[in-house]
Amino acid sequence: MIRAHVNVFLKPDVMDPQGKALGEALLSLGHKTVKRVRVGRYFDIALEGDDPEQARVELTRMCEELLANTVIENYEIRIDPAQKA
Amino acid sequence: MIRAHVNVFLKPDVMDPQGKALGEALLSLGHKTVKRVRVGRYFDIALEGDDPEQARVELTRMCEELLANTVIENYEIRIDPAQKA
Numbered sequence: 001m002i003r004a005h006v007n008v009f010l011k012p013d014v015m016d017p018q019g020k021a022l023g024e025a026l027l028s029l030g031h032k033t034v035k036r037v038r039v040g041r042y043f044d045i046a047l048e049g050d051d052p053e054q055a056r057v058e059l060t061r062m063c064e065e066l067l068a069n070t071v072i073e074n075y076e077i078r079i080d081p082a083q084k085a
Numbered sequence: 086m087i088r089a090h091v092n093v094f095l096k097p098d099v100m101d102p103q104g105k106a107l108g109e110a111l112l113s114l115g116h117k118t119v120k121r122v123r124v125g126r127y128f129d130i131a132l133e134g135d136d137p138e139q140a141r142v143e144l145t146r147m148c149e150e151l152l153a154n155t156v157i158e159n160y161e162i163r164i165d166p167a168q169k170a
Contacts, residue, residue, distance in 0.1 A: 001120065007092070007127045022128070022151075031147055033133040033140075035086065040127035042092045043107070048118040055118075062116055066107075 002047040002055040003080035008068045009040030043067055052079045087132040087140040088165035093153045094125030128152055137164045 010016050016038050023037035045062075047055050056077055063075040095101050101123050108122035130147075132140050141162055148160040 005092070007090070009127060009129055019128075025151060026147055029147075029150055031143060033143060034130065034147075035133055036131040038129040040129065042094060042125035042127040043104075044094055044121075044123040044125065045119065046121040048120055058116060058118060062111055062114075062119075065114055066110060 002049055002052060004045045004047065004055060004059050005078040005080070006043040006045060006059060006063060006067060006075060007040055007078075008043070008063070008073050008075045009038060011072055011074055014072045040073075041067075055079060087134055087137060089130045089132065089140060089144050090163040090165070091128040091130060091144060091148065091152060092125055092161045092163075093128070093148070093158050094123060094160075096157055096159055099157045125158075126152075140164060 019036075019038040022039060023034055026034045026037065045059065047058065049055060056079060059077045063077070064070060068075045095104075104121075104123040107124060108119055111119045111122065130144065132143065134140060141164060144162045148162070149155060153160045
């Protein structure tokens with residue numbers, strides 16, 4: 001079993017009003033060190049198999065097909081290192 | 086400047102209908118290796134300062150106060166290693 005963590009987030013030049021509002025909320029709560037917040041989605045995915053390279057290929061296809069809107073979003077795939085052994 | 090990545094996700098015993106629907110959608114698209122999908126939120130946060138330990142304390146407070154609903158959600162904080170130097 002492979003465990004993967006996928007983060008999908010807006011490209012740097014895409015406006016993120018939700019992140020902006022959240023940053024302002026954190027500042028108003030006293031978190032004065034906050035400079036910028038960007039909001040995205042997180043997917044925790046378990047896959048059959050034990051080949052991390054094959055899993056990465058499959059996860060990339062999932063991101064391109066469904067998980068991310070690649071016009072405005074990028075994605076990052078992490079395979080749980082405990083499953084590489 | 087510190088760059089942090091915060092993932093907020095449902096506790097294991099909390100139902101996740103969105104993740105279930107997504108898992109079924111991936112299966113129907115032909116991703117037959119998918120066993121389980123859980124959906125969460127991702128925050129990319131930039132903070133003033135250069136002390137990763139202090140940033141972690143501050144980020145934990147942000148999660149407890151605003152970013153996560155700790156009744157039903159857990160969170161994971163990663164500080165960008167490039168910023169530790």
